[in-house]
Amino acid sequence: MARGRRDSIKALGLMGLVLALGITFAGAAFAPARAAEQVTVFAAASLKNALDAVNTEWEKETGRKTTASYAASSALAKQIEQGAPADIFISADLAWMDYLAERKLVKGDTRSNLLGNRIVLVSGQPDAEAVEIGPGLDLAHLLGDGRLAMGAVDSVPAGKYGKAALEKLGLWASVAPKVAGAESVRAALLLVSRGEAPYGIVYRTDAAADPGVKVVGTFPEDSHPPIVYPIAITAESSNADAAAYLDFVKSPRAAALFEAQGFTVLE
Template structure:
Protein backbone atom coordinates (compact mmCIF):
# COMPACT_ATOMS: atom_id res chain seq x y z
CA UNK A 1 0.00 0.00 0.00
CA UNK A 2 2.78 2.36 0.88
CA UNK A 3 4.50 1.70 -2.47
CA UNK A 4 1.32 2.36 -4.44
CA UNK A 5 0.70 5.63 -2.62
CA UNK A 6 4.26 6.79 -3.25
CA UNK A 7 4.02 5.79 -6.89
CA UNK A 8 0.76 7.69 -7.30
CA UNK A 9 2.25 10.79 -5.74
CA UNK A 10 5.31 10.51 -7.98
CA UNK A 11 3.12 10.24 -11.05
CA UNK A 12 1.07 13.27 -9.98
CA UNK A 13 4.23 15.31 -9.43
CA UNK A 14 5.56 14.28 -12.84
CA UNK A 15 2.36 15.35 -14.54
CA UNK A 16 2.44 18.67 -12.68
CA UNK A 17 6.05 19.24 -13.68
CA UNK A 18 5.30 18.53 -17.33
CA UNK A 19 2.30 20.85 -17.23
CA UNK A 20 4.35 23.58 -15.59
CA UNK A 21 7.17 23.19 -18.12
CA UNK A 22 4.70 23.26 -21.00
CA UNK A 23 3.05 26.35 -19.53
CA UNK A 24 6.37 28.16 -19.27
CA UNK A 25 7.31 27.16 -22.82
CA UNK A 26 4.01 28.32 -24.23
CA UNK A 27 4.27 31.58 -22.33
CA UNK A 28 7.79 32.19 -23.60
CA UNK A 29 6.89 31.49 -27.21
CA UNK A 30 3.48 33.13 -27.28
CA UNK A 31 3.27 35.88 -29.90
CA UNK A 32 3.42 39.46 -28.65
CA UNK A 33 0.19 41.27 -29.30
CA UNK A 34 -0.02 44.73 -30.84
CA UNK A 35 -0.33 47.37 -28.18
CA UNK A 36 2.18 45.82 -25.78
CA UNK A 37 5.02 48.03 -24.58
CA UNK A 38 7.80 48.56 -27.10
CA UNK A 39 11.31 48.54 -25.58
CA UNK A 40 14.07 50.65 -27.13
CA UNK A 41 17.79 50.50 -26.31
CA UNK A 42 19.27 53.82 -27.42
CA UNK A 43 22.78 55.32 -27.38
CA UNK A 44 23.20 57.79 -24.52
CA UNK A 45 24.11 60.62 -26.93
CA UNK A 46 20.53 60.51 -28.24
CA UNK A 47 18.98 61.10 -24.79
CA UNK A 48 17.51 64.56 -25.32
CA UNK A 49 16.12 63.93 -28.77
CA UNK A 50 14.84 60.44 -28.01
CA UNK A 51 13.11 61.54 -24.83
CA UNK A 52 11.08 64.00 -26.90
CA UNK A 53 10.40 61.46 -29.63
CA UNK A 54 9.35 58.76 -27.16
CA UNK A 55 7.04 61.19 -25.34
CA UNK A 56 5.36 62.13 -28.64
CA UNK A 57 5.07 58.49 -29.72
CA UNK A 58 3.55 57.54 -26.38
CA UNK A 59 0.99 60.32 -26.71
CA UNK A 60 0.03 59.64 -30.32
CA UNK A 61 0.77 56.00 -31.06
CA UNK A 62 1.23 53.59 -28.17
CA UNK A 63 3.14 52.18 -25.23
CA UNK A 64 6.92 52.55 -25.30
CA UNK A 65 9.90 52.69 -22.97
CA UNK A 66 13.53 53.59 -23.64
CA UNK A 67 16.76 52.65 -21.92
CA UNK A 68 19.90 54.73 -22.52
CA UNK A 69 23.53 53.69 -22.20
CA UNK A 70 26.88 53.56 -23.92
CA UNK A 71 26.51 51.78 -27.27
CA UNK A 72 29.01 49.12 -26.20
CA UNK A 73 27.16 48.47 -22.94
CA UNK A 74 23.78 48.15 -24.64
CA UNK A 75 25.19 45.86 -27.34
CA UNK A 76 26.70 43.57 -24.70
CA UNK A 77 23.40 43.51 -22.83
CA UNK A 78 21.67 42.42 -26.05
CA UNK A 79 24.30 39.70 -26.49
CA UNK A 80 23.47 38.50 -22.98
CA UNK A 81 19.77 38.27 -23.77
CA UNK A 82 18.43 41.56 -22.42
CA UNK A 83 14.79 42.03 -23.53
CA UNK A 84 14.70 44.76 -26.17
CA UNK A 85 12.79 45.23 -29.41
CA UNK A 86 14.90 47.92 -31.07
CA UNK A 87 18.52 49.06 -30.82
CA UNK A 88 19.62 52.56 -31.87
CA UNK A 89 23.41 52.55 -31.94
CA UNK A 90 25.88 55.43 -32.12
CA UNK A 91 28.37 53.18 -33.85
CA UNK A 92 28.24 50.91 -36.89
CA UNK A 93 30.97 48.62 -35.56
CA UNK A 94 28.87 47.45 -32.63
CA UNK A 95 25.86 46.96 -34.87
CA UNK A 96 28.10 44.98 -37.24
CA UNK A 97 29.06 42.78 -34.30
CA UNK A 98 25.43 42.07 -33.46
CA UNK A 99 24.71 41.35 -37.11
CA UNK A 100 27.57 38.84 -37.33
CA UNK A 101 26.22 37.11 -34.24
CA UNK A 102 22.77 37.01 -35.87
CA UNK A 103 21.23 39.03 -33.06
CA UNK A 104 19.44 41.57 -35.27
CA UNK A 105 17.06 41.27 -38.21
CA UNK A 106 19.33 42.46 -41.02
CA UNK A 107 16.55 43.79 -43.24
CA UNK A 108 15.52 46.23 -40.50
CA UNK A 109 18.94 47.85 -40.19
CA UNK A 110 18.89 51.42 -41.54
CA UNK A 111 20.73 54.69 -40.74
CA UNK A 112 18.66 57.23 -38.79
CA UNK A 113 20.84 60.29 -38.12
CA UNK A 114 24.38 61.58 -38.62
CA UNK A 115 26.66 63.33 -36.14
CA UNK A 116 30.18 64.75 -35.91
CA UNK A 117 33.09 64.67 -33.47
CA UNK A 118 33.95 67.81 -31.51
CA UNK A 119 36.67 69.08 -29.20
CA UNK A 120 35.22 70.92 -26.19
CA UNK A 121 36.61 72.82 -23.21
CA UNK A 122 35.11 74.15 -19.97
CA UNK A 123 33.25 77.39 -20.63
CA UNK A 124 35.44 80.36 -19.74
CA UNK A 125 38.73 78.47 -19.95
CA UNK A 126 41.65 79.76 -22.03
CA UNK A 127 42.06 76.46 -23.87
CA UNK A 128 42.34 77.00 -27.61
CA UNK A 129 43.71 75.09 -30.59
CA UNK A 130 42.95 74.51 -34.25
CA UNK A 131 41.92 70.95 -35.05
CA UNK A 132 44.25 69.86 -37.85
CA UNK A 133 46.97 67.38 -38.74
CA UNK A 134 49.93 67.51 -36.39
CA UNK A 135 48.18 69.82 -33.91
CA UNK A 136 49.98 70.22 -30.57
CA UNK A 137 47.09 68.99 -28.45
CA UNK A 138 49.23 67.69 -25.60
CA UNK A 139 50.96 71.06 -25.27
CA UNK A 140 47.63 72.91 -25.40
CA UNK A 141 46.37 70.83 -22.46
CA UNK A 142 49.18 72.29 -20.30
CA UNK A 143 49.56 69.19 -18.17
CA UNK A 144 45.84 68.54 -17.86
CA UNK A 145 44.01 65.52 -19.21
CA UNK A 146 41.74 64.98 -22.19
CA UNK A 147 38.36 63.37 -21.45
CA UNK A 148 36.95 60.90 -23.97
CA UNK A 149 34.93 57.71 -23.97
CA UNK A 150 36.93 54.49 -23.64
CA UNK A 151 38.86 54.21 -26.91
CA UNK A 152 38.47 50.42 -27.12
CA UNK A 153 34.75 50.18 -26.45
CA UNK A 154 32.66 53.36 -26.66
CA UNK A 155 31.51 54.76 -29.98
CA UNK A 156 32.95 58.23 -29.37
CA UNK A 157 36.25 56.74 -28.21
CA UNK A 158 36.60 54.50 -31.24
CA UNK A 159 35.93 57.43 -33.58
CA UNK A 160 38.44 59.61 -31.74
CA UNK A 161 41.12 56.93 -31.86
CA UNK A 162 40.74 56.68 -35.64
CA UNK A 163 40.79 60.47 -35.97
CA UNK A 164 43.83 60.91 -33.73
CA UNK A 165 45.78 58.36 -35.76
CA UNK A 166 44.78 60.12 -38.99
CA UNK A 167 45.90 63.47 -37.57
CA UNK A 168 49.18 61.97 -36.39
CA UNK A 169 48.66 62.75 -32.69
CA UNK A 170 47.60 59.41 -31.22
CA UNK A 171 50.93 58.41 -29.64
CA UNK A 172 51.41 61.77 -27.98
CA UNK A 173 47.84 62.24 -26.76
CA UNK A 174 47.05 58.68 -25.60
CA UNK A 175 48.88 59.05 -22.23
CA UNK A 176 46.80 62.15 -21.40
CA UNK A 177 43.43 60.46 -21.82
CA UNK A 178 40.87 60.36 -19.02
CA UNK A 179 38.70 57.52 -20.32
CA UNK A 180 35.00 57.50 -19.49
CA UNK A 181 32.40 54.78 -19.86
CA UNK A 182 30.21 56.92 -22.14
CA UNK A 183 30.18 60.21 -24.03
CA UNK A 184 27.97 61.74 -21.32
CA UNK A 185 30.41 60.72 -18.60
CA UNK A 186 33.28 62.29 -20.54
CA UNK A 187 31.29 65.47 -21.07
CA UNK A 188 30.57 65.66 -17.33
CA UNK A 189 34.32 65.67 -16.62
CA UNK A 190 34.72 68.72 -18.85
CA UNK A 191 31.70 70.45 -17.32
CA UNK A 192 33.14 70.01 -13.84
CA UNK A 193 36.53 71.36 -14.93
CA UNK A 194 38.29 68.12 -14.01
CA UNK A 195 40.13 68.05 -17.37
CA UNK A 196 41.56 70.57 -19.77
CA UNK A 197 39.34 69.51 -22.66
CA UNK A 198 37.31 66.63 -23.99
CA UNK A 199 36.17 64.88 -27.14
CA UNK A 200 32.44 64.35 -27.53
CA UNK A 201 29.84 64.09 -30.22
CA UNK A 202 28.95 67.57 -31.43
CA UNK A 203 25.34 67.07 -30.35
CA UNK A 204 26.47 66.48 -26.76
CA UNK A 205 28.54 69.67 -26.80
CA UNK A 206 25.65 71.69 -28.17
CA UNK A 207 23.22 70.78 -25.39
CA UNK A 208 25.65 71.63 -22.58
CA UNK A 209 25.75 75.17 -21.19
CA UNK A 210 29.01 74.48 -19.38
CA UNK A 211 31.32 73.78 -22.32
CA UNK A 212 32.52 75.56 -25.44
CA UNK A 213 33.02 73.78 -28.76
CA UNK A 214 36.61 74.52 -29.80
CA UNK A 215 36.45 72.77 -33.16
CA UNK A 216 35.31 69.72 -35.09
CA UNK A 217 37.43 66.82 -36.24
CA UNK A 218 37.60 66.41 -40.04
CA UNK A 219 34.98 64.00 -41.37
CA UNK A 220 37.66 62.25 -43.42
CA UNK A 221 39.64 61.46 -40.25
CA UNK A 222 37.16 58.84 -39.07
CA UNK A 223 34.37 56.68 -40.39
CA UNK A 224 30.95 58.22 -41.06
CA UNK A 225 29.26 58.92 -37.72
CA UNK A 226 25.86 57.53 -38.50
CA UNK A 227 23.41 56.01 -36.05
CA UNK A 228 21.92 52.75 -37.32
CA UNK A 229 18.74 51.22 -35.95
CA UNK A 230 17.66 47.58 -36.09
CA UNK A 231 15.11 45.19 -34.66
CA UNK A 232 16.47 42.59 -32.24
CA UNK A 233 16.15 39.02 -33.54
CA UNK A 234 14.16 37.87 -30.50
CA UNK A 235 11.60 40.68 -30.81
CA UNK A 236 8.12 39.66 -31.94
CA UNK A 237 6.44 43.01 -31.24
CA UNK A 238 4.44 44.06 -34.31
CA UNK A 239 4.61 47.72 -33.22
CA UNK A 240 8.26 47.93 -34.26
CA UNK A 241 7.09 49.03 -37.70
CA UNK A 242 5.00 51.81 -36.16
CA UNK A 243 8.07 53.22 -34.41
CA UNK A 244 10.10 53.09 -37.62
CA UNK A 245 7.34 55.00 -39.39
CA UNK A 246 7.20 57.54 -36.57
CA UNK A 247 10.95 58.21 -36.89
CA UNK A 248 10.27 59.26 -40.48
CA UNK A 249 7.76 61.94 -39.49
CA UNK A 250 8.60 65.64 -39.56
CA UNK A 251 8.05 65.77 -35.80
CA UNK A 252 10.68 63.14 -35.06
CA UNK A 253 13.16 64.61 -37.54
CA UNK A 254 12.67 68.06 -36.00
CA UNK A 255 13.44 66.64 -32.55
CA UNK A 256 16.71 65.18 -33.81
CA UNK A 257 17.63 68.39 -35.65
CA UNK A 258 16.88 70.46 -32.54
CA UNK A 259 19.79 68.76 -30.79
CA UNK A 260 22.24 68.98 -33.68
CA UNK A 261 21.66 65.65 -35.42
CA UNK A 262 21.26 65.42 -39.17
CA UNK A 263 18.23 63.22 -39.97
CA UNK A 264 19.04 60.80 -42.80
CA UNK A 265 16.34 58.16 -42.35
CA UNK A 266 14.32 57.44 -45.49
Protein backbone atom coordinates in the same frame (compact mmCIF):
# COMPACT_ATOMS: atom_id res chain seq x y z
CA MET B 1 -47.65 22.61 -1.17
CA ALA B 2 -46.48 26.06 -0.05
CA ARG B 3 -43.20 24.55 1.08
CA GLY B 4 -42.67 22.92 -2.32
CA ARG B 5 -43.28 26.19 -4.02
CA ARG B 6 -40.72 27.93 -1.80
CA ASP B 7 -38.15 25.22 -2.62
CA SER B 8 -38.82 25.70 -6.33
CA ILE B 9 -38.31 29.43 -6.01
CA LYS B 10 -35.02 28.84 -4.19
CA ALA B 11 -33.90 26.42 -6.87
CA LEU B 12 -34.73 28.93 -9.57
CA GLY B 13 -32.86 31.59 -7.63
CA LEU B 14 -29.78 29.36 -7.37
CA MET B 15 -29.97 28.54 -11.07
CA GLY B 16 -30.23 32.25 -11.81
CA LEU B 17 -27.13 32.91 -9.73
CA VAL B 18 -25.22 30.14 -11.51
CA LEU B 19 -26.33 31.49 -14.88
CA ALA B 20 -25.34 34.98 -13.87
CA LEU B 21 -21.91 33.75 -12.80
CA GLY B 22 -21.63 31.80 -16.03
CA ILE B 23 -22.34 34.95 -18.01
CA THR B 24 -19.73 36.81 -15.94
CA PHE B 25 -17.13 34.12 -16.56
CA ALA B 26 -17.98 34.02 -20.25
CA GLY B 27 -17.69 37.79 -20.35
CA ALA B 28 -14.23 37.54 -18.77
CA ALA B 29 -13.22 35.08 -21.44
CA PHE B 30 -14.08 37.62 -24.12
CA ALA B 31 -12.65 40.65 -22.29
CA PRO B 32 -10.49 42.96 -24.41
CA ALA B 33 -6.91 41.78 -24.80
CA ARG B 34 -4.29 43.40 -22.61
CA ALA B 35 -2.86 46.55 -24.09
CA ALA B 36 0.35 46.07 -26.04
CA GLU B 37 3.60 46.23 -24.13
CA GLN B 38 5.57 49.43 -24.14
CA VAL B 39 8.30 49.60 -26.76
CA THR B 40 11.71 49.12 -25.15
CA VAL B 41 14.50 51.03 -26.88
CA PHE B 42 18.22 50.51 -26.29
CA ALA B 43 19.98 53.61 -27.62
CA ALA B 44 23.44 55.15 -27.63
CA ALA B 45 23.95 57.59 -24.77
CA SER B 46 24.45 60.52 -27.15
CA LEU B 47 20.85 60.16 -28.33
CA LYS B 48 19.22 60.85 -24.97
CA ASN B 49 17.98 64.41 -25.41
CA ALA B 50 16.80 63.95 -28.98
CA LEU B 51 15.24 60.52 -28.50
CA ASP B 52 13.47 61.60 -25.30
CA ALA B 53 11.78 64.29 -27.38
CA VAL B 54 10.90 61.79 -30.12
CA ASN B 55 9.47 59.35 -27.59
CA THR B 56 7.34 62.08 -26.03
CA GLU B 57 5.85 62.84 -29.45
CA TRP B 58 5.28 59.16 -30.17
CA GLU B 59 3.41 58.69 -26.89
CA LYS B 60 1.38 61.84 -27.44
CA GLU B 61 0.39 60.84 -30.96
CA THR B 62 -0.32 57.14 -30.40
CA GLY B 63 -1.15 56.80 -26.72
CA ARG B 64 1.40 53.99 -26.55
CA LYS B 65 4.33 53.88 -24.18
CA THR B 66 8.08 53.64 -24.59
CA THR B 67 10.96 53.07 -22.24
CA ALA B 68 14.50 53.93 -23.22
CA SER B 69 17.79 52.64 -21.86
CA TYR B 70 20.83 54.79 -22.71
CA ALA B 71 24.44 53.66 -22.47
CA ALA B 72 27.47 53.05 -24.64
CA SER B 73 26.55 51.12 -27.78
CA SER B 74 29.04 48.42 -26.81
CA ALA B 75 27.37 47.86 -23.43
CA LEU B 76 23.89 47.76 -24.96
CA ALA B 77 24.90 45.32 -27.69
CA LYS B 78 26.39 42.99 -25.09
CA GLN B 79 23.21 43.22 -23.01
CA ILE B 80 21.09 42.28 -26.03
CA GLU B 81 23.46 39.39 -26.72
CA GLN B 82 22.89 38.21 -23.16
CA GLY B 83 19.12 38.27 -23.60
CA ALA B 84 18.08 41.72 -22.41
CA PRO B 85 14.47 42.38 -23.55
CA ALA B 86 14.94 45.19 -26.06
CA ASP B 87 12.66 45.82 -29.05
CA ILE B 88 14.76 48.46 -30.81
CA PHE B 89 18.52 49.02 -30.92
CA ILE B 90 20.10 52.28 -32.07
CA SER B 91 23.89 52.20 -32.17
CA ALA B 92 26.29 55.13 -32.48
CA ASP B 93 28.36 53.21 -35.00
CA LEU B 94 28.02 50.49 -37.61
CA ALA B 95 30.38 48.10 -35.84
CA TRP B 96 28.13 47.28 -32.89
CA MET B 97 25.09 46.85 -35.11
CA ASP B 98 27.20 44.55 -37.28
CA TYR B 99 28.18 42.66 -34.14
CA LEU B 100 24.53 41.85 -33.42
CA ALA B 101 23.71 41.21 -37.09
CA GLU B 102 26.50 38.62 -37.35
CA ARG B 103 24.91 36.81 -34.41
CA LYS B 104 21.45 37.10 -35.98
CA LEU B 105 20.22 39.19 -33.05
CA VAL B 106 18.57 41.91 -35.16
CA LYS B 107 16.01 41.63 -37.97
CA GLY B 108 18.06 42.49 -41.04
CA ASP B 109 15.14 43.72 -43.11
CA THR B 110 14.38 46.40 -40.50
CA ARG B 111 17.90 47.82 -40.37
CA SER B 112 18.73 51.24 -41.80
CA ASN B 113 21.13 54.13 -41.26
CA LEU B 114 19.22 56.76 -39.31
CA LEU B 115 21.50 59.64 -38.29
CA GLY B 116 24.90 61.26 -38.71
CA ASN B 117 26.97 63.35 -36.29
CA ARG B 118 30.31 65.18 -35.85
CA ILE B 119 32.96 65.00 -33.14
CA VAL B 120 34.27 68.16 -31.50
CA LEU B 121 36.81 69.29 -28.95
CA VAL B 122 35.15 70.87 -25.92
CA SER B 123 36.34 72.73 -22.85
CA GLY B 124 34.66 73.56 -19.59
CA GLN B 125 36.57 76.83 -19.36
CA PRO B 126 34.43 79.80 -20.46
CA ASP B 127 37.52 81.69 -21.68
CA ALA B 128 39.00 78.77 -23.63
CA GLU B 129 40.14 79.92 -27.04
CA ALA B 130 39.07 78.34 -30.32
CA VAL B 131 41.65 76.12 -32.00
CA GLU B 132 42.09 74.83 -35.52
CA ILE B 133 42.12 71.05 -35.36
CA GLY B 134 44.73 69.70 -37.73
CA PRO B 135 48.17 68.09 -37.81
CA GLY B 136 49.77 71.26 -36.41
CA LEU B 137 47.69 71.38 -33.21
CA ASP B 138 49.81 70.88 -30.08
CA LEU B 139 47.02 69.24 -28.10
CA ALA B 140 49.40 67.79 -25.52
CA HIS B 141 50.61 71.30 -24.67
CA LEU B 142 47.04 72.54 -24.54
CA LEU B 143 46.18 69.86 -21.98
CA GLY B 144 49.14 70.72 -19.75
CA ASP B 145 48.91 68.53 -16.66
CA GLY B 146 45.24 67.80 -17.35
CA ARG B 147 43.54 64.86 -19.02
CA LEU B 148 41.69 64.49 -22.30
CA ALA B 149 38.23 63.06 -21.60
CA MET B 150 36.80 60.76 -24.25
CA GLY B 151 34.87 57.52 -24.50
CA ALA B 152 36.88 54.35 -23.98
CA VAL B 153 38.81 54.07 -27.24
CA ASP B 154 38.53 50.30 -27.54
CA SER B 155 34.73 50.06 -27.25
CA VAL B 156 32.77 53.33 -27.06
CA PRO B 157 32.01 54.63 -30.58
CA ALA B 158 32.82 58.27 -29.76
CA GLY B 159 36.13 57.14 -28.30
CA LYS B 160 36.92 55.06 -31.39
CA TYR B 161 36.09 57.96 -33.70
CA GLY B 162 38.19 60.29 -31.56
CA LYS B 163 41.21 57.99 -31.54
CA ALA B 164 40.95 57.46 -35.30
CA ALA B 165 40.93 61.23 -35.84
CA LEU B 166 43.89 61.83 -33.55
CA GLU B 167 45.86 59.07 -35.27
CA LYS B 168 45.05 60.44 -38.72
CA LEU B 169 46.19 63.91 -37.64
CA GLY B 170 49.38 62.57 -36.04
CA LEU B 171 48.37 63.65 -32.53
CA TRP B 172 47.58 60.35 -30.83
CA ALA B 173 51.07 59.38 -29.63
CA SER B 174 51.53 62.65 -27.77
CA VAL B 175 48.14 62.62 -26.00
CA ALA B 176 47.56 58.89 -25.43
CA PRO B 177 49.13 58.99 -21.91
CA LYS B 178 46.80 61.85 -21.00
CA VAL B 179 43.54 60.21 -22.10
CA ALA B 180 40.84 59.65 -19.47
CA GLY B 181 38.66 56.92 -20.97
CA ALA B 182 35.01 57.01 -19.90
CA GLU B 183 32.28 54.36 -20.05
CA SER B 184 30.21 56.47 -22.45
CA VAL B 185 30.42 59.74 -24.33
CA ARG B 186 28.06 61.35 -21.82
CA ALA B 187 30.38 60.31 -18.99
CA ALA B 188 33.28 61.96 -20.85
CA LEU B 189 31.17 65.09 -21.32
CA LEU B 190 30.48 65.18 -17.59
CA LEU B 191 34.20 65.07 -16.76
CA VAL B 192 34.69 68.25 -18.78
CA SER B 193 31.53 69.95 -17.57
CA ARG B 194 32.53 69.36 -13.95
CA GLY B 195 36.04 70.67 -14.50
CA GLU B 196 37.68 67.29 -13.87
CA ALA B 197 39.26 67.39 -17.33
CA PRO B 198 40.16 70.62 -19.18
CA TYR B 199 39.25 69.23 -22.61
CA GLY B 200 37.29 66.38 -24.08
CA ILE B 201 36.22 64.83 -27.37
CA VAL B 202 32.47 64.34 -27.68
CA TYR B 203 29.77 64.52 -30.31
CA ARG B 204 28.57 67.90 -31.45
CA THR B 205 25.10 67.00 -30.18
CA ASP B 206 26.43 66.28 -26.67
CA ALA B 207 28.15 69.64 -26.54
CA ALA B 208 24.88 71.33 -27.48
CA ALA B 209 23.09 69.52 -24.67
CA ASP B 210 25.41 70.73 -21.88
CA PRO B 211 25.70 74.48 -21.19
CA GLY B 212 28.72 73.72 -19.01
CA VAL B 213 30.98 73.19 -22.02
CA LYS B 214 31.92 75.14 -25.13
CA VAL B 215 33.09 73.86 -28.50
CA VAL B 216 36.62 75.04 -29.26
CA GLY B 217 37.14 73.05 -32.45
CA THR B 218 35.52 70.58 -34.85
CA PHE B 219 37.38 67.58 -36.22
CA PRO B 220 37.62 67.38 -40.02
CA GLU B 221 35.13 64.88 -41.39
CA ASP B 222 37.81 63.09 -43.35
CA SER B 223 39.91 62.47 -40.23
CA HIS B 224 37.76 59.58 -39.07
CA PRO B 225 35.21 57.06 -40.43
CA PRO B 226 31.73 58.51 -41.11
CA ILE B 227 29.67 58.76 -37.93
CA VAL B 228 26.54 56.72 -38.60
CA TYR B 229 23.74 55.70 -36.24
CA PRO B 230 22.00 52.54 -37.51
CA ILE B 231 18.64 51.36 -36.16
CA ALA B 232 16.93 47.94 -36.22
CA ILE B 233 14.33 45.80 -34.47
CA THR B 234 15.88 43.04 -32.38
CA ALA B 235 15.40 39.42 -33.44
CA GLU B 236 13.73 38.49 -30.18
CA SER B 237 11.14 41.28 -30.25
CA SER B 238 7.54 40.16 -30.63
CA ASN B 239 6.09 43.57 -29.78
CA ALA B 240 3.44 44.48 -32.35
CA ASP B 241 4.20 48.18 -31.84
CA ALA B 242 7.91 47.92 -32.66
CA ALA B 243 7.44 48.33 -36.42
CA ALA B 244 5.14 51.33 -35.98
CA TYR B 245 7.66 52.91 -33.61
CA LEU B 246 10.45 52.32 -36.11
CA ASP B 247 8.40 54.07 -38.81
CA PHE B 248 7.76 57.02 -36.52
CA VAL B 249 11.44 57.42 -35.66
CA LYS B 250 12.17 57.61 -39.39
CA SER B 251 9.33 60.06 -40.08
CA PRO B 252 9.69 63.78 -40.97
CA ARG B 253 8.24 64.68 -37.59
CA ALA B 254 11.00 62.82 -35.75
CA ALA B 255 13.59 64.12 -38.23
CA ALA B 256 12.85 67.70 -37.16
CA LEU B 257 13.44 66.77 -33.52
CA PHE B 258 16.75 65.07 -34.30
CA GLU B 259 17.91 68.02 -36.40
CA ALA B 260 16.99 70.42 -33.59
CA GLN B 261 19.60 68.62 -31.46
CA GLY B 262 22.28 68.87 -34.14
CA PHE B 263 22.02 65.44 -35.79
CA THR B 264 22.08 64.94 -39.53
CA VAL B 265 19.16 62.85 -40.77
CA LEU B 266 20.36 60.25 -43.27
CA GLU B 267 16.97 59.02 -44.52
